[in-house]
Amino acid sequence: MAHAARGFSLIELMIAMVLGLLVVAGLINLFVANRKAYQVQSGNNYLQENMRIASDRLGWSLRMVDFWGGNKAVGVTVDSSASATVTDNGDCDGNWATAITYSTTGGGGIFGYNGAASPPIDSTCIGGTANYVPGSDVLVLRYADPQVLSPGPVPVAASTITGNADRIFLLSTPGNRAELFAGSVPAPQPNATLMRYAYPYQIDMYYLRPCNVMTGSTCTASADGGQPLPTLMRMRLSDGNFVSDPVVDGIEQLKIEYGEASAATGMAPEYHSADNVGNWADVISARVSLVAVNPVRDLTVPHVATYTLGNCTYTINNGSAATTTGCAGFKPYGDKPWQFVRASQQFVVQLRNRVRG
Incomplete structure (x- = not known):
């Protein structure tokens, strides 16, 4: 009985513990x-989603040009009331906002x-030099929003138009004026x-800002919780004033090339x-290139x-500063850039209203 009641030996217990x-x-x-x-997969998803949002927003605006x-x-008349309703924002004033032809710089x-x-x-x-990512391009697009107001010889939405005196509209007789x-x-x-037909008028200016959520009215080192994240911005008109809205954060660099087609090029851009x-x-057409970074x-x-x-x-090096060529003062994201995942994307958007004439 005493032999049968014995427990584990010390050696057996140590083996079991190991x-x-x-x-x-x-x-x-x-x-x-x-x-x-x-974490790696989430970072990849973050990059892909950010690039998708950026390409969708930029692509839609480019197609509406x-x-x-x-x-x-050339058949659109710009009434003085249109430019007068815009509050001047430096060189981004009423004349610039409504300059829909190339006769104006x-x-x-x-x-x-x-x-x-x-x-x-x-x-x-854009609110000052501190709110711009050096080396990144700026894109300005002008068009009429396709959400047409009620049509007619006198648009039914006339009361809506007069009730928004600070907004600019396009009144169109197709193929006429x-x-x-x-x-x-x-x-x-x-x-x-x-x-x-009456359409709301749109002007979009896309640019990169060094942060998403500013401290006050400027991107500083304390923005975004102390880790400023480069963000694709869209400046637009709202009731006569220019406002900038974040489109998507994590866009490190943005460059755009423009496809010119003429008789000299055989109409190939x-x-x-x-x-x-x-x-x-x-x-x-426009060829858009961007790089997204996971923070x-x-x-x-x-x-x-x-x-x-x-x-x-630009080249991200392991353990040393990045090297750049032709990027005009640009610095990649992060104090140690090689520790952050990046993804690049390039896409071409056809300016369909130009191609269709």
Whole structure:
């Protein structure tokens, strides 16, 4: 009876403990590996989703360029009431906002500014030099929003228009004439029986800002909880004032090339940076290049790579500063850039209203 009641010996207990520790250690390693895999996959999903949002928003605006309700830009009259309703924001004033033809510098349905060390457009437009990512391009697009108001010889939405005196609208008689205006609906011309369509007027300016959530009105080192994250911004008109809204964060660099087509090129587009576009009226497509970055560090491997976006090329090195060429003062995200996952994307958007005439 005494022999049968004996417990484990010390050696048996130690062996059992060692085996148990080995099993627990294996489970911990499995958990850590799964967590790292989850973080890597989440980071990839973050990058892909950010690039999808950026390409969708940019692509939609580019496809709407020079939509004037069935008329060409040269057939659109700009009433003085349209420019007068815009509050000046530096060089981004009423005349600039409604410059839908290329007779005005910076005008037309599409116009680009090549990236520079400081904002290539008046810094007042974007709230100061600190709110611009050096080396990134600026894109300006003008068009009429396709959400047409109620049509008719006198649009049924006339009361809606007069009730929004600070908004600019396009009144179009397709294939005949169109007019940008604000306030009261212009009198029918030349035929009072023709159908007229009213559209809200849009101007979009896309640029990169060094942060998403600013401290006050400026991107500082304390923005975004102390980790400023470069963000794709869209500046637009809202009741006569220019406002900037974040489109998506995590966009590190943005460059755009413009496809010019002419008789000299056999009507096949040749892509140039904004500074090298010969005639903006001949631009029929845009080639957009962007790089997205995941703000969560990944120390599993050094994420070294070279990214070429138009005339800007930069290389992420392991353990040393990044090298840049043609990027005009640009610095990649992070104090140690090689610890952050990046992804690049390039896509071409056809300016369908240009191609269709």
